[in-house]
Amino acid sequence: MTDKPNTPQNAEQEPKNKKPDSAEGKPASVSNPAADASANPSSAKSSGGKQAAADREKKRSVKRAEKTSEKASEKQADKTARDAATGAADEAHDEAEQDGGEDRSWYFWPMIGAIVMFAAPVLVLLLALLLTIFNKPNNLADWVSIFRDLFIILLAVEGMLIGVALIVLILQLAALVNLLQNEITPIVDNLNQASSTVRGTAEFMSQNVVEPVVKIGAVMAATGGIVRELLGVRRAIKGASRSNKKALKE
Structure with a gap:
């Protein structure tokens, strides 16, 4: 017999003709974890660890x-x-910078004006002295006129300083009045309101609490005194009647 050539069709038919081992009556082995664990305790311990x-x-x-x-x-x-x-x-x-700027704003410009008013006459005086020194006056009249002008300038400076002091005084008085109006007056008003409230509370308590309690206490004391006197009279009457009965029996 001649062998059949190994064609693709024969190659496809051969796997179909073959049967797996399980089909021949040999059941496939099924793994049992409990049995494996009991058989291999070291592997179970390692897996648990x-x-x-x-x-x-x-x-x-x-x-x-x-x-x-x-x-x-x-x-x-x-x-x-x-x-x-x-x-x-x-x-x-x-806020501190803003407050400082607001507080400084009311006296900053008056101070600048006072400095300018004080510095201007001083500069004029120094300029007059320099001109006098460089011109070199030769007679007494020139020196007298120079000192007279200097004295007049000093008096003018003094008057300006007095005016500046008066302006500062007026500003301080205005600040004091503002302080009195805005801070001291509300404090005084609050004190007056507090004192009037305390006075009204005291009057209310005296009229509605203290006076009724005093009246009730007086009434209860009078009632207690009357009851005590009545009980004393009753006891005296009973004692007298008992003594009379005893005397009659004897």
Whole structure:
């Protein structure tokens, strides 16, 4: 017999004709984990140790994540607190600068005016002295006129200084009046209101609480005295009647 050539059709038919071992009546072996574990206790212990190590590592990772989140939240809270403190300090500094500018505004320009008024005559005086020195006067009349002019200038400067002092005094008086109107007067009004409130409270308490309590106490004391007297009279009458009965019996 001649062998059939190995064609693709024959190659496809051969696997179909073949049957697996399980089909011939030999059942496939099924693995039993309990049997394997009992057969190999060392492998079971190693797998349990690996599982415990994995659980411990997982717990450590969770704890590390919690610590990291807590540190991040603490850093964020510290940063927020620092930012808030910095903002409050900046606001306080700005408010202080604004208050200082407002307080300075009412006396700044008068002070500048006073300085200018004082400096102008001094400059004129120095200029006159320089001109006198460089011109070199030769007679007494020129010297007398120079000293006269200097004296007149000094008197003018003194008058201007007195005027500046009066202006400052007026400004101080205006500030004092403003203080009295805006701060002292409300304080006095509040004190008057508080005293009137205390007076009214005392009158109300005396009329509605103290006086009724005193009257009730007086009435109760009088009633108690009357009751005691009546009881005493009754006891005296009973004692007298008993003594009379005893005397009659004897």
